[in-house]
Amino acid sequence: MALGHGHPRIVKAIQDQAVVLQQSILGNFTHPQAAELARRLALLMPTPDRHVLFASDGASAVEQALKIAMQYWNNIGRGEKHRFACLHGAYHGDTLGAMAVGYLDEWHRPFKPALSKAIQLPFPIAADAFSIWEEQLTQHRDELAAVIVEPLCLGAAGMLMYPAELLHKLGTWCKANEVLLIDDEIAMGFGRTGRMFAFEHAGVDPDLVCVGKALTGGALPMSATIAKNFLYETFGDEPADHTLQHGHTYCGNPIAAAAANEALRVYEEMGIAERAAALGKRLAAQLQALCNAPGVRDVRCLGLIGVVELEPNFGPNATFRPGWVRQRLQEQGVLLRPLGNVFYLMPPFIIKEEELDELVATFVAAIRAAL
Numbered sequence: 549m550a551l552g553h554g555h556p557r558i559v560k561a562i563q564d565q566a567v568v569l570q571q572s573i574l575g576n577f578t579h580p581q582a583a584e585l586a587r588r589l590a591l592l593m594p595t596p597d598r599h600v601l602f603a604s605d606g607a608s609a610v611e612q613a614l615k616i617a618m619q620y621w622n623n624i625g626r627g628e629k630h631r632f633a634c635l636h637g638a639y640h641g642d643t644l645g646a647m648a649v650g651y652l653d654e655w656h657r658p659f660k661p662a663l664s665k666a667i668q669l670p671f672p673i674a675a676d677a678f679s680i681w682e683e684q685l686t687q688h689r690d691e692l693a694a695v696i697v698e699p700l701c702l703g704a705a706g707m708l709m710y711p712a713e714l715l716h717k718l719g720t721w722c723k724a725n726e727v728l729l730i731d732d733e734i735a736m737g738f739g740r741t742g743r744m745f746a747f748e749h750a751g752v753d754p755d756l757v758c759v760g761k762a763l764t765g766g767a768l769p770m771s772a773t774i775a776k777n778f779l780y781e782t783f784g785d786e787p788a789d790h791t792l793q794h795g796h797t798y799c800g801n802p803i804a805a806a807a808a809n810e811a812l813r814v815y816e817e818m819g820i821a822e823r824a825a826a827l828g829k830r831l832a833a834q835l836q837a838l839c840n841a842p843g844v845r846d847v848r849c850l851g852l853i854g855v856v857e858l859e860p861n862f863g864p865n866a867t868f869r870p871g872w873v874r875q876r877l878q879e880q881g882v883l884l885r886p887l888g889n890v891f892y893l894m895p896p897f898i899i900k901e902e903e904l905d906e907l908v909a910t911f912v913a914a915i916r917a918a919l
């Protein structure tokens with residue numbers, strides 16, 4: 549919940565909209581909230597020449613991006629460019645297309661026959677080792693529709709972070725080699741990394757950007773795929789295979805759109821990215837306490853994200869440790885969802901400094917006690 553539960557302005561925006569227009573499928577129609585939201589999202593991009601397709605969840609925003617990328621090449625007579633490259637271990641959602649670009653044998657084997665095979669770029673990789681990716685990408689350049697990334701932080705893989713420089717090189721390669729860049733900002737977008745979008749750290753301008761989660765402040769299910777105009781312009785009613793055959797019932801739902809418009813206003817007024825960066829510095833400074841603790845493998849931070857990774861086999865209680873820490877923190881009012889031995893904090897942006905201090909102190913104490 550980017551803005552916490554029951555944020556009064558989001559609640560009011562939902563209430564006000566609910567008595568005006570509750571639902572419209574956006575098929576040959578539009579409504580003011582969706583139009584305003586599309587305009588606002590476009591203005592947050594490096595250039596405003598964008599079109600926006602709404603959906604209800606992150607995975608659907610990713611599906612839309614993959615389909616737009618693939619159909620774009622078809623629209624311009626380059627149908628041989630129909631494959632995707634992705635980072636090994638990245639997570640983009642649980643639908644078939646999203647799974648295909650986040651394929652892990654141990655999780656997805658039952659679905660393998662239904663998934664198109666993506667080119668997986670090895671991860672993690674040293675900042676100066678882009679040549680490994682480049683070699684693989686160059687080999688497949690002529691069949692690649694797009695590269696999709698989780699920018700700067702692979703969440704489900706264990707909050708694995710990589711330098712902006714690497715994303716910069718990838719973006720530059722894509723531009724120079726006629727391959728689209730799809731940036732999945734569903735987890736990192738709207739200030740989390742200390743910039744409005746994580747791609748800003750890398751100075752890249754992705755062709756397609758997927759947003760979700762914090763789009764409505766976390767209050768209602770809504771996501772969006774933001775596409776550059778040069779992609780949009782190749783679509784149309786004629787010929788029929790230039791029509792994007794994609795749309796969800798609740799695409800651009802007016803109540804969700806009203807919540808999102810209000811969330812974006814709140815973000816702007818509170819200077820969300822600057823706030824996340826400042827709070828993140830405070831968080832990082834306090835997590836330093838664990839840096840050299842025995843049993844701690846790594847402490848890493850990015851914007852308002854703090855991660856502590858433990859040595860998986862440290863001490864006699866290694867197997868039970870994640871569950872124990874989770875339980876202990878829950879008893880103290882802190883809800884945490886560890887990824888195995890990776891413990892992370894992604895507090896809401898409305899957290900006060902003293903609340904953050906208390907949260908981190910409780911967290912650090914629980915980790916210390918567990919070790």
Ligand SMILES: Cc1ncc(COP(=O)(O)O)c(C=O)c1O
Binds near residue numbers: 608734
């Ligand atoms: C980077 C990323 N992409 C896509 C998704 C899928 O979003 P949803 O769960 O809303 O389908 C997630 C969800 O955690 C995510 O973190």
